[in-house]
Amino acid sequence: MSPEEHYQRLQNMYGAAPVNTFYRPRMRVGEGEAEIEIQVEEKFFHAAGAVHGSVYFKLLDDAAFFAANSLEPEVFVLTTAFTTYLTRPVSAGRLRAVGKVVNRNRSQFIAEAVLYGEDGKEVGRGNGVFVRSKINLTDALGYAD
Numbered sequence: 001m002s003p004e005e006h007y008q009r010l011q012n013m014y015g016a017a018p019v020n021t022f023y024r025p026r027m028r029v030g031e032g033e034a035e036i037e038i039q040v041e042e043k044f045f046h047a048a049g050a051v052h053g054s055v056y057f058k059l060l061d062d063a064a065f066f067a068a069n070s071l072e073p074e075v076f077v078l079t080t081a082f083t084t085y086l087t088r089p090v091s092a093g094r095l096r097a098v099g100k101v102v103n104r105n106r107s108q109f110i111a112e113a114v115l116y117g118e119d120g121k122e123v124g125r126g127n128g129v130f131v132r133s134k135i136n137l138t139d140a141l142g143y144a145d
Helices: 003-016 053-069
Strands: 026-030 033-039 075-086 094-104 109-116 122-136
Touching: 003 026, 003 053, 026 053, 033 053, 053 075, 053 094, 053 109, 053 122
Parallel strands: none
Antiparallel strands: 026 033, 033 094, 075 122, 094 109, 109 122
16 A cells, blocks of 8 residues: 555544544645644633633644554554643634654654644644554554445
8 A cells, every 4th residue: 555545544534533523624644744624613612712622632632643643554553642732722713733753663653743723823732652553454444445
């Protein structure tokens, strides 16, 4: 399988995840990188009228995760640790997370992600550690379909 086919299958897998029917994200995967966008909606808000931190986490973790999995063509990777920094509130527009692998070795990937508001300003960032699982990607929902 070509790298481009692997990236497309990862995008299909992401779209097939039931949780994404709530967020309706768009994702692009490349070698060691992933980019995810969503439209901000009121259903993502906390009581003070801005996007809840769990949405920041989801976008940052997903972007870093898929950046890591882009470099692993056989098995699903797992997030083992992820640190999230919320730097600016958002209540309108689009959010875009950009994830990149910054280090990898035989046992793990380290990836970072930055979250931007529609104006291009950083609103959050995170970094995580990802490891290879024993779950074949061909067994993951949407990957082989």
